[in-house]
Amino acid sequence: MSGVRVLVGTRKGAFVLTADGTRKKWEVSGPHFGGWEVYHVKGSPADPNRLYASQSSGWFGQVLQRSDDGGKTWQVPGGERVAGGEDFTGRPAQSNKFVYDGVPGTHQWYDGTPHPWEFKRVWHLEPSLSDPDTVYAGVEDAALFRSTDGAENWHELAGLRRHGSGSAWQPGAGGLAAHTILLDPANTERMFVAISAAGVFRSDDGAQTWKAANRGLRSQYIPNPDAEVGHCVHRIAMHRSRPQVLFMQKHWDVMRSDDAGESWQEVSGNLPTDFGFVIDVHAHEAETVYVVPIKSDSEHYPPDGALRVYRSRTGGNEWEPLTNGLPQRDCYVNVLRDAMSIDALDPCGVYFGTTGGQVYASSDSGNTWSAIVRDLPAVLSVEVQTLS
Amino acid sequence: MIRVALPAHLRTLARVDGEVAVHVPSPATLGATLDALEAAYPVLQGTIRDHVTHRRRDFVRFFACEEDLSHEPPSVPLPAPVANGTEPLLIVGAIAGG
Numbered sequence: 001m002s003g004v005r006v007l008v009g010t011r012k013g014a015f016v017l018t019a020d021g022t023r024k025k026w027e028v029s030g031p032h033f034g035g036w037e038v039y040h041v042k043g044s045p046a047d048p049n050r051l052y053a054s055q056s057s058g059w060f061g062q063v064l065q066r067s068d069d070g071g072k073t074w075q076v077p078g079g080e081r082v083a084g085g086e087d088f089t090g091r092p093a094q095s096n097k098f099v100y101d102g103v104p105g106t107h108q109w110y111d112g113t114p115h116p117w118e119f120k121r122v123w124h125l126e127p128s129l130s131d132p133d134t135v136y137a138g139v140e141d142a143a144l145f146r147s148t149d150g151a152e153n154w155h156e157l158a159g160l161r162r163h164g165s166g167s168a169w170q171p172g173a174g175g176l177a178a179h180t181i182l183l184d185p186a187n188t189e190r191m192f193v194a195i196s197a198a199g200v201f202r203s204d205d206g207a208q209t210w211k212a213a214n215r216g217l218r219s220q221y222i223p224n225p226d227a228e229v230g231h232c233v234h235r236i237a238m239h240r241s242r243p244q245v246l247f248m249q250k251h252w253d254v255m256r257s258d259d260a261g262e263s264w265q266e267v268s269g270n271l272p273t274d275f276g277f278v279i280d281v282h283a284h285e286a287e288t289v290y291v292v293p294i295k296s297d298s299e300h301y302p303p304d305g306a307l308r309v310y311r312s313r314t315g316g317n318e319w320e321p322l323t324n325g326l327p328q329r330d331c332y333v334n335v336l337r338d339a340m341s342i343d344a345l346d347p348c349g350v351y352f353g354t355t356g357g358q359v360y361a362s363s364d365s366g367n368t369w370s371a372i373v374r375d376l377p378a379v380l381s382v383e384v385q386t387l388s
Numbered sequence: 389m390i391r392v393a394l395p396a397h398l399r400t401l402a403r404v405d406g407e408v409a410v411h412v413p414s415p416a417t418l419g420a421t422l423d424a425l426e427a428a429y430p431v432l433q434g435t436i437r438d439h440v441t442h443r444r445r446d447f448v449r450f451f452a453c454e455e456d457l458s459h460e461p462p463s464v465p466l467p468a469p470v471a472n473g474t475e476p477l478l479i480v481g482a483i484a485g486g
Contacts, residue, residue, distance in 0.1 A: 035397055059447040059481040060397060060435040076401070079431035093430030097439040 004343050005070060005385040006351055007051065008359055009038035012377035014053055016071040019372075023349055023363040026372045032074060033065065040338055040381045042125050043070075047132035048385050052151055054122035054137070062121050064095040064151045078152040095151050098122070098139055101158035107141065108170040117141045117161070124338060126181035130188075138178030142169060142195045144207060157207040160193060165212060165229040172197035172232045172251075179337055180236050184243045192246070192261060197232035200248070202261050213261030217250060234277045235337045239286040247289050247316070249279040249337075254291055256316050267316020272303050278340035282365060283348035287315040290342075290350060290366060292335040300355075301332035309352070311366050325369030326360065333358070338381035345386060353379025390421050390466070391476035398436070398479070402429040407476055416471040418450060419462025436479060451478040 002021035008014065013031030032038075033055045044050040053065040053074070065074045079093030098119045109115035120140040128134035137145040137154065143161045145154040160166075160178070169176060180194035189206045192213070199214040212228045222230040232251035239245065248255040248264065252275050255264040268274035273293045282288035289312045295303045302308060306328040310319040333356035343349040350366050353359045357376040362369045389409040399405065410424040419442070426433045437444050442462065444450070450457040453467040453475050469475040 034400075057397065059395075059445065060401075061445060063401065063431075063435065076431045079433070093433045094439070096434045099440055 002345060003387045004345070004349060005043070005048075005387060006341070006359065006361075006372070007041035007043065007053075007071065007381075007383045007385070008353055008376065008379055009041050009053070009338075009381035010353075010357070010377035010379050011037055014038040014041050014055075014071075015373070015376060017359065017372050021345055023343075023345075023361060028373055029071070031377075032071070033063075036063070037121075038380065039121060040124050040383070041071075042127060042383045043385045044127040044132040044135075045129050046127070048387055050127070050132040050150075052125045052127060052135050054125055056121040062096040062098065062119075064122070066095075066151050077150050094153050095147075098137070098143075098145055098154055099156070100143060100161070101156040104161075106167060107176060108168055110171060112170075114167070117143070119143075120175065123177045123179045124181055126183060129183055129185055136181050136183075136191075138181050138193060140175045140177040141171075142176045142178040142198065144178055144181070144193055146207070159203070159207060159209050160201060163201060163210045163212065165198070168229060169195065169198040170230065180233075182236060182238055182243075182246075184238075185240050186243050190243075190260070192236060192238075194233040194236050194248075196234065197251075198229045199231040199233050200236060200246075200261050213257075214264070215262065216257075216264030217255065218253070219251065221251070235279050237280050237289075239281040242286045245286065245315075247279050247281060249276050249291055251275065251297060254279065254316060267312070269312070269317035269319055271310055271319050272308075276335075277337040278335050278352060280340045280342050280350070283342050283344045284346060285313070288313050288365075289316060290340065291319075292340070292352065294334060300334040305329055305331050307331045307333065307354075309350070309362075309366055309369075322362075322366045322369070324367060325362075331356075336380055338383075339379050341382045341384040343384045343386045349384065351382050351384050353382045355379065389473055390416055390424070390470060391473055392421065392425055393476045393478045394432075395479060395481040397481065398432060401431050401435065404429070409473075414471070416466045417462060418457055418460060418464050418466060418477075421466065421477060422462070447482040449480045449482055451480060452476075 006017040013034040015030030036055045041053040049070045051067040055063040077095040104117035106114035124138040126136040133150040144157045182192040184190035201210040202213045217231045218225045234249045244260045246257040254268045256267045276294045307326045309322040333354035340352040347365045350362045355378040452470045
């Protein structure tokens with residue numbers, strides 16, 4: 001019997017939501033790491049029971065957690081005690097040690113002055129497609145790290161930060177964060193990273209060197225709207241069968257690239273507003289895309305107080321609102337950039353979480369919706385695993 | 389043994405209840421106590437002070453015998469009642485934020 005496991009990161013802990021393949025009856029476990037911000041939880045495609053979670057707080061900094069049983073139990077990699085004993089493993093606990101490679105230098109601060117690179121937190125964890133012990137971390141201040149030992153030790157892949165434009169990167173309102181990592185399933189050497197507010201970067205050599213992939217983006221809020229970097233990209237997504245096609249929710253504008261980020265075209269079309277955070281692609285239809293339009297960058301809630309997912313079956317430009325089961329009045333929540341995910345069942349399930357603590361699910365590709373849970377802390381991230 | 393009272397979230401992380409006790413060679417200093425604490429509970433590395441610089445995290449404070457040791461250097465000796473185990477060293481998360 002197939003099933004799904006939805007991994008939810010919130011402002012005050014993580015939750016694991018499980019259901020069988022009908023996706024009608026849900027069990028909720030949590031909070032895990034109660035009281036801590038959990039920016040992201042994600043499972044390994046190579047071993048669904050291997051999960052990684054980014055736990056952080058303003059008081060005690062970053063903690064990495066790992067589960068080997070699908071989220072039933074968790075451990076800090078390398079920091080565990082010998083069971084029942086007074087002795088310890090002797091291994092250093094460095095799973096929360098993110099040290100920039102070499103002399104980190106500076107990026108630009110909000111006022112344009114140089115500001116030292118300082119690690120703040122892990123925004124996004126992207127497990128390898130083939131090795132459960134290999135996982136990438138996108139962090140604030142923007143950089144890419146990799147662990148090859150199940151998150152016990154991390155090393156910066158400094159080629160990204162040393163891209164010639166790195167010293168010119170500036171934070172967005174939420175910080176200077178590497179928040180999206182896409183691994184190309186057809187090319188193990190290729191990956192994409194998106195950074196707010198720098199843009200998209202692509203590596204074709206296993207993360208050694210990177211090129212900016214922002215041609216075609218226009219951002220009115222920067223001095224040169226067509227600049228190579230400086231674009232506040234909120235999220236990018238791809239379909240596994242067609243990794244050269246990317247979709248993007250930029251600060252404003254929904255964009256599409258058909259050449260692996262070499263160039264972008266706007267596909268906002270008839271959306272009521274093209275501001276938003278999430279974007280994702282249908283599991284079986286590479287031209288079917290989902291966004292959640294948000295009114296504006298100063299009003300982080302849906303237009304007209306109506307929560308609507310928009311779906312395009314044409315790869316953009318033509319969008320239809322999906323409202324059945326979603327609140328259509330007095331709704332003023334936001335849906336943050338990592339808070340949408342899609343399962344691989346048929347029909348595929350679509351999931352998203354809100355800053356109001358609801359996690360909505362559709363088991364029919366978006367036609368109808370219901371809330372799995374309604375009263376969690378503000379949701380930061382949603383990932384779904386399809387279990388066989 | 390030096391008694392150390394941890395904030396609730398760090399007790400959860402270290403999987404301990406109540407105070408912990410660590411052995412610190414005499415003369416017991418603040419820095420040596422933190423070293424011993426992190427050696428005994430490796431998960432606490434990086435949560436009280438920075439991994440590399442050992443700089444105290446901004447929203448963590450150290451108190452002992454009604455003294456604020458937060459701004460003292462690591463070499464500062466702990467007060468005698470803490471050094472002899474009568475009183476605990478308090479590691480406190482600052483009251484801030486939500």
